[in-house]
Every structure is written in C-alpha cells, then in structure tokens.
Amino acid sequence: MDLLDMKAFLDNLVDSFKIVLDLECTIINANPIKRVSGTGIYKLNPNEGNWQSSYAIKVIEDKKPLVVIDTTDRNWVKVGKNVDYYSLVLHPIMVNNMVKGVIALASLNKKQQDFIKEKSNDLLNYLDKISQLISAKFEQEKLLNKITLMNNQLSLVFESVTDGIILYSKKGKILQINERAKEILDYDNPIKYSKQVKKISKIANYTIDNSENIEKQIYINANENIYPIMVRSILNSDDEEHKAIILLNDFKEIQSLMTQNDNEINNNALDNIVGNSEEIRKLIERIKIISNNDSNILLLGESGTGKELFARAIHATSDRKDNPFVAVNCAAIPEMLLESELFGYEDGSFTGAKKGGKIGKFILADGGTLFLDEIGDMPLYLQAKLLRVLDDKKIDRVGSSKLVDVDVHIISATNKNLEEMVQKKEFREDLFYRLNVIPLFIPPLRERENDVILLAEYFIKKYNNKFSKKIVGLSNEVYEILMKYSWPGNVRELENSIEYMVSFESSNYIQINNLPHKLRSFHFGDDKTGLEYDTKEAYDSTKTLKEQIAIKEKEIIHNLALSYEQPLKLEDIREICEKLDISIASFYRKYK
Template sequence: MRWKIETNDRVGMVLDVLKVFSDAKLSIDVMEVKPREIFLKFKYPNPEIIKEKLLTEKDILNIEEIPLLPVEKKEKQLVEILETVSDGILAIDQYGKITRINSMAEEILNLKGKEVIGKDVGDVLNKNVPMLTTLRTGEDYDNKEMSLIINGRRVHYITSGRAIKGDKNQVLGVVATMKDMGKVREMVYSITQPKAITFEHIIHHSSVIGDVIELARLAAISHSTVLIQGESGTGKELFARAIHWTGPRKDKPFVPINCAALPDTLLESELFGYQGGSFTDAKKEGKQGLFEFANGGTLFLDEIGELPVHLQVKLLRVLQEGKIRRIGSNEETPVDVRIIAATNRDLKEMVKQNQFRKDLFYRLNVIPINIPPLRERLEDIILLAKYFLEKYNLVTGKKIKGFAPETLEIFKNYHWPGNVRELENVVERAVILTPENSLIKPHVLYIEKENNLKTSIEIDENKSLKAQLDMLEKKILEEVLKKYKTTRKIGKVLGLSHTGVQKKLKKYKLETEVYKNGN
C-alpha cells in the first residue's frame, strides 16, 4: 500500500502520523517527507482503519492511494534512461562495489547484472580498470581503450569515467560509460568513409580493361582473397575500392595501407597493434591494429611485394586461421577481414628468388587480376585525358577549351611509363599553365622521353668472361646509383633484394656512394 498524505505545514506533523502507526503496531517500509506532503509505503490488510484514524488527526487534510512513491518514480525513470542510452553504464560506490549496470554494459562486458551487483569491480573486471584509479584519485578519464578476458571471452571497449563527489569533494563513487570497440569502429567509419567507388567510376572504352572489370565484378561478390597486379599508376587501388564497394562488405570499413611506406617495426604495429607497455613510447592502454579496425570489412595491402619476410609469416597465419596476435601479447583475437593485395612486382619471380614466400603467394593469388598498362589500352588515352581536363577545369575554376591536335598526337604516341597517374599529372599541369579559353599546346606538357639505361660494352681479349661481366655489373651499379640514390630503389629497379644490393655494393666498394646520398 502506498499513500500520499496532504497536511498543513506545522512542527510535529510527522510524529503524529508515526504515532498512529505505532499505536496500531504497524511498521512503515518507506517514508518520504516533503513540505505539506508525507508519502508512505506499508503492508496492512485493513488500510481503511488506519486511514480513518489518520483523518481524525489535526492538520491532516487528505489521504490518496498512489501507484509509486516519488523516490520509486525517480528510480524507475533512471532505469528507463539507463536502458535507453546506447552506451554501457557501470557504477560503483566508495568501496568499489558495483551498484548499477545497464543491459548494454552487460552485453559489452559479457556479464549478468544480477550476479555482479554488490561485488568488487576489481574482482569482476580487472584490478587495473581505470574506475579504481578514479576512486583513489578523484580524477576523471576519457576514451580509455580496454581489452579484457571476462568469463572466457575477450571484451574490447572504449570507456570514460567520472567521479561522484560529495559536498566536501570526497569521492563517493564512480560512474563509467563504455562503447563496444566494434561499434566505435563502425561509427568512425560512418563519419570518415570516403565516397563510394564502383566499377562505373573506371573510365574506359577499351575491351581489354572491360574484360578486367568483368572479372573484378565476379570477384567482388565473394569473400575470397584477391591479388591485383599491374604497373605503378594503373589504378590498382581504384579496382580494390570498386571490389569492396560492390561486394557484401560494402557497409564495413575499407582500410588501405602501403607496405612500402613504413619501416618494418612500425608496419608490424600498424597491422597487428600492440599490448600496452610492449615497447618504449607504447601507449599504456595499447593500440588496435588495422586488422582489428578492418574487422568485417576489407584490408587493402598495397605494394605487398615489399612486405618483410617475418611479416609475410604473420600474414599467412591470419589468412589460414583468421586470428591475429598483438605485439607483446600471448592472446589471439579472431578477425573477419577480406584481403585485397596489390603489387607492381613479379611475385612469381620473387618466389623463385626466395624473396617472397611461396605458400603466401598461393594464399593471396586465389583470384588474380592483372591490370594492363595504359600503352596497351590506346583507346582510353584520349577519353581519360578529356575526363581529367573536365576535372581540373572544375578544380581550378578555369575554362580550358580542349587539346590542340598535335597535343592529342603526342598523347597517342607517348609510352606513358607512369600510366594513368602520369596522364592525370600531365593534364593537371597543362591546365594550370594554359591561358584561359585556350587549347592545351605541346609546350606545356613537359613530357620527357624515357631515360633508358645505356651502357657501352668493350671487349677486352686479355680478361676472362667473369672479369668482364664484373666490370659491366659495376658499371651498371654506378649508373643506377647516380639516378636512384638508395638501396631500396636500386633493388626495385634491378630486381634484387635489399641484402643483395648491399652485397653487390660492398663487392665493388660502392657503399660510400650510397651513404653520401643519405641511404
């Protein structure tokens, strides 16, 4: 039974009400007092008897039965709010005991609320959770990444916490919010995702590129690994994005990384993440890698041929088992990621040279896609040039009318070693350098003829074949050194590994030339 008793405001009013219940030998479960109002919750089979006695008391004006006391109504509203929000919410008191947990937190933490209320949060979660630090220090925290094993399952979430303080600034408890890391990734991707690219965005007339698109469309509808091969600038990433956006993972992240752009150690931590404290300058809470960020989506590994051998082993393991292990951790995390790899190198030849693992090559080469160079799709050159002209007219705000006939003739006859990327750069430069309302003339193209490496061979009858081949090899290295400066670039040009280049340079005492150039 719950009552609202309306009264006049005078001293002793509450005592008068309590006396009536005391005389009837009744206990009150809950009493809440406000100005001119007394709220009661009690059990009694004949409430009308008590009601009659109360109404005979001085200054009691009215008694009304109510469904909930104000405090119960607030509690119910709070519970509804906690269950409505999309975040998990966990609260502890000044002793570290769990006082509240909403259903979202139960789901994120793999817990049942009824089983953990009243238990120590350090025992339920972990002794190092930031809530306990806040309980000791009173300092709030934001966006801490947590990865814990709870009831046999790894839970991964982002959490922020606030201290609950009393009038004297004493810490009375802590309340924390949390988001599942998978939800965080989806939210980040929904905000940062680039414009969708489909096969309709690939400009072409030629049948040779049309055949490649048809093959890529078939590849897109599966979850299989794709290996895209082609020269630099042919549009390998464009195809990778189109495959992702046309496939079943289009609503999940597309995460690209260039395997040649980062040092080996940084590349490993970027791909696989690391456990907190794994190395100097590592984040205390650790960091997720791109495999985890791309979970459910696609990871695009550009320039896969540059992947170091020890990372080739780790990538092979992910492809075989669908699990990753962070640097410094012994625990494995399941990931569901589609791999699209790309390279401008001959991986088969690299396998023969023991520069690329054979087993990884066959794992990647499930669906091979070879993109032809621009010189093999002549019908597309003018079409692409006009497309880029329209694009950079918009970008620059200019109105370049088109291309002079002699310019188009140069486009058709040029070898385009940089492929579509080079063509785009040439058109962009030409638009900038061409006067308004004019045609693009050849003099603003600045297309250079290819500098092929030419080395004269002089036969010396007094030297053996090996000695003369050594002289030729040294000469080639000296010429390449002048142009490419670093061992990595030299290796790429000559088809040698980094170690192979170093051995050759040492053999002919050319290391100092590399060091001068800042390798």
C-alpha cells in the same frame, strides 16, 4: 512552483496551529489566488466568493502584515461572514522579496477575539517565524524539484547514449549502470556478468587508486567482441568516496565512424574506373564475377595503374560493401612499425607505445576488406605472421598472448615480380601461393591507348570542379601528344599532367604551351623541324663564354615562344616571362 505544490505539508501545519493556539488558521496562495489549506470554516469553505474584497488581497498588494479586530465596520471591503467576533491576524509569506501567499489566524468567538487583542504583537511575531519556515520549505522543495528534474534529465541522457556507462565506487560497488552496459556485460547471465565486471573492476580500481584516467581495449562477451574502455577518476569534495565513471564504446560504431569516408568513396569505386578498352572491359567483368568470392586476390600491375581503385571496386560490389575497407601501404610504413600497425598492440608492450594500446588494421577491417598494397615490401618475419593469420583467421596483438578472431577479405597488390622474389628467397613461397589464389593483371596505360583521351576528359572535369575552371577539352596539338606519349607513370602520371595543365590554362582548350616539362621535352625532342631558330652557333668555340650563354638564353626563349600562337600577344609574353622568371624588358632584349 507555488504554495499549491506544498499542500500536504501546509495541511499538517495548519492542523497543528488549531491544536496549539485554539484559533482558526488558513493559508492562501498569491498567484493564482486560491486557498491552499485551512481549519474549521476555511476547510468547509475552501474559497472566497470574491477574493478582491478580501483582506488577503490587501496583504498581498502591500507586502505587509495586517491585524483587523473589528471586521464589521468596514467601508472598503465586505467580510462575507456573519460573525460578531470575527478578527484576523495576517502575514505575507515572502520568497526572494516576492509574496507567494498569506497566512492568517482568525477568531470566531469572544474568547478567541480577546486572545487576539491581547496577543496581537506576539501572534504577528509567531506568524513571521512560520512564514519564514514556509519560505525555507518552499526553497527546499524548489531545489528538490530542480534536482529531481536534473536527475531525470541525466537519467534520460544516461540511458539514451549508445555507449555503456557504469558509475563505480572504490568499495567495488556498481552505483549505476545503463541498459547498454547491461547488454554488453550480459547482465541477464549472472556467471558471465560477474566475469566481465571483474575485468572492468580491475581497471577501475587502478584508476581510483592512482587518480589516473585510462583508455584501454578489452575483449568481452561470448564472441570476444572488442570494446574500447575509458575510465575516468571522479572525486567530489563533498563526498569522501572516490568513484570512477566507466565508458564502454561499441567498437562496431567506432569502426563505422573511422571508415565512413572510405565507405563513401567505395560506393562509387566501380563507376570511377574509366575505360572502354577491351582489356578494361574484361577486367570489370571479372571483378563482378569474383566480387562475392572471399578467396584472396592479388592485383598485379605497374606503379600508377590504379590498383587501389580496383581493390575498392571489388569491395564495393561484394557482400562486404557495408563494412570497412582498410588500406595499408606496406612500403610506406617503417618496418619496425608495420607489425603494430597491422595487428595492434597492448598497453606498455614496447617503449613509446600509446597508453591504452592500439587497435590494428586487421581488427579495424573486421567484417570487411583489408587491402595490402606493395605486399612485396613486407619483411620476411611479418610474412610468416601474415601467413598464420590467413590460415587461422586469428591475430595476436603485439604484447598479448590472447588470440582474437578476425573476418577479413584480403586483397593484396604489387608492382614487383613476386615469383622472381620467391626464387631469390626474398618472398615466402607459401605466402605467395596463399595470396595468389585469384591474380588480376591491370594493364599499363600504353596498352590501352583508347582510354587515354577518355581518362584525360574525366580528369579535366574533375579539376574543373576543383579549380572552378570551364575548360572544354584538349587542343589538337595536345591531343596528338597525349596519344603519342608512352605514359611510363600510367594513369597517375596522366592525372598529374592534366592537373598541371588545368591549373595554368586560361582558355577553353588546353594549349601546348601549358604542357608539363616532361611532355614538352618529349614533344620538342621528337620533332626539331618545328624549331626555326638555328642552334648550331650555340656551340661555336670561337665565341666567349658570355657570348655562348647569351646565345643559349636566346635559344631557350625562342623555343618557348614557338609553343605559343604566332605572332605573340602581350599576355603570351607576360606568361613566358613568368615561367622564365625574367622581366619583359629582358625578354625583348634577348628575343630580338
């Protein structure tokens, strides 16, 4: 900023000098050097031909006032005006010890020149006061410009955020509101707008009166959309009026952020179903057929068969794929918390409730899919409430009497026999039929033997990436064991077994010595012919306890050693010692 930005103010100032002092007046900007304002000859000739030969330059360079009575006899500068009575009084305009310009008074006749001669000191003092006035005005304008810039920037931010923002005063007045808030509150509909503002004002007034920040969910607009609201109290020490800043979040955006990672997983869900068996191929085809059907789906199958993966695959191939997929394990959440987890709750609805309330899983899944895993573990009183939601497509939050519309596709899953539970009165019959519209059975791994090795290879790649390994595949012995094993824990057990083996394997192929305990017990329990060590003497009653313990220790070491390629290498012995937590010396002593 420079004096040129203050031209209107300085024009009025020099005009007043002319009236009061009967002298010509001019104000010159220092950088760039240029006349800003002037009277008389200065107004008619706004700029010098050569500023470098002017008195203004000397004042700017010296930062000192200057009085020049005789301007006709000068060797270092040319006046440039043919006036015998041309005299000058000049004073620098200083701002923060920097010369921003020069203010000058001039005479053009004898009377004016005599006045300057007689009153030069008084005129210098006068110009000093005026330069201070200009300096103060300069600082004020600079501050105002800065404030204006900041306000413009804040306004840009205010309007650019995706949330609705309202600045509210204690007097019940909305001081500022951005376009997003107007849109949320139906600003163009005075009746609706007034109704919504009343809801917000009630919360804002409470915040101001109690100096307490609040987070809450409110339902506004014709469609009863949910907008989490956050109200913060503001008290400026320079402002007696207490205010509140109100943020209206777009729940759809919050919903998207909260479920973003799940949606990324869902996009690959169908590809993550590994299997080439006839059972799996048929199941995938059925999923593709029913994926756009909003009928309730019940996934049946043993624990570990991958029911959630299939639920995600159904969601990923449906028209709801761009909306949330929300999973709830009904067995993992304590019974007393499951209702509030599913349906949410209002502020203060029970002891220990989160301030501002909580959004439930049904609302979080609105527009998408809600997966209710282990549905057989849901308590009976909640089954009745779930049935009402399935019938009415509305939920009521804990502590609220207001019903909220929800649009969710329900996929449930269980490893229990629900029909048997219905007969025992442990599961509602009406709910069972509502959930069991489209039942899909996921076969256990023992019924899809052709998929065992495909899955094993898939998990090897997965854990190669995780552990930075380069394992190529399975050794022949491990291959046969995996094919013979019945996999009671299904795909989950297979994955855990592969993760274990990849963790310990150091060669290119997974070896038998890295089998997990259960698979090792299965293998060696079925085939004792491979054990060359005679274990009968371990049960010889003629031996002492110490002798029998030594025999048993020897048996354990020999059994483990036999799972390694013979003869044993030093690294094999070290690995055996690590597994058994013994020293190498103990190994040699007990192994001989």
